[in-house]
Amino acid sequence: MLGGVAGLLLSGGVAHAETFDVSAEQASCTVYRQADAGASTPSLVGVRHFIGAPGATLLIAVPPSAAIPIATTRAALSPAGPAIGQVEVAKTAAGAQVFLVPVDPRGGGPLTGRATLSGLSTTPAEIDFDQVGRMIRAGEGCERGLLANWGFGGDAAMRVARLPVPAKAGWPGIDDVPQRDMDSVNGRFTTVAWRVGPDARITDCRVVETSGLARLDTLGCAVLRRKLSYREAARDAQGRPIEAVMVRRIRWGPID
Known part of the structure; x- marks a missing residue:
């Protein structure tokens, strides 16, 4: 982990902070959000962004109580949003399945607004794409660090x-x-x-x-x-x- 990154939000005129943890992994930066370990519904737990690539990969945790057979997964957004790529299972943690869901705004709508993601579980996951955007921006320091380590200069792709x-x-x-x-x-x-x-x-x-x-x-x-x-x-x-x-x-x- 590269440490916590705090973002300041406004809700009802009251400022509050959300904290992300950022990790550099395989030419990408993954931003993890604090999530309820005992959640009974699917939730967004992280966003992975590959350097030089559009869109992002959502990390969706599905608790055992909402699990369905992996072979039947057909992810879909409602209302329609960015295009969804091939879904993969990343790992299981504390009995929960973590799905990797690539989203690409070039094949559909932008990464803004709210949507429900169905097909991964018995209960749809609620996705706030404005939060996804904030998480991507929270990882920009990580991206600059990777680029600099590779000798390309910190702002080359930004x-x-x-x-x-x-x-x-x-x-x-x-x-x-x-x-x-x-x-x-x-x-x-x-x-x-x-x-x-x-x-x-x-x-x-x-x-x-x-x-x-x-x-x-x-x-x-x-x-x-x-x-x-x-x-x-x-x-x-x-x-x-x-x-x-x-x-x-x-x-x-x-x-x-």
């Missing part, structure tokens, strides 16, 4: 209002692994980060999380440069082309 637009978008994967390494890739990941300049060119690709196998790490940036290119640079809030830092976690093989 001013991006619109991501760069790919001309071709292919990603490294198991098809790029030499035959001699096929028996060594199970469960291995390499995380790479790269700059996309105001001219939309890729520069400065580097490994920021190693797979533990140097040959795979070297392959990551080499294949990415061959398979990926951009036709438009990132834009700031005024529509001007700016540099962006993008991040990709490459899964080289199946997880054991």
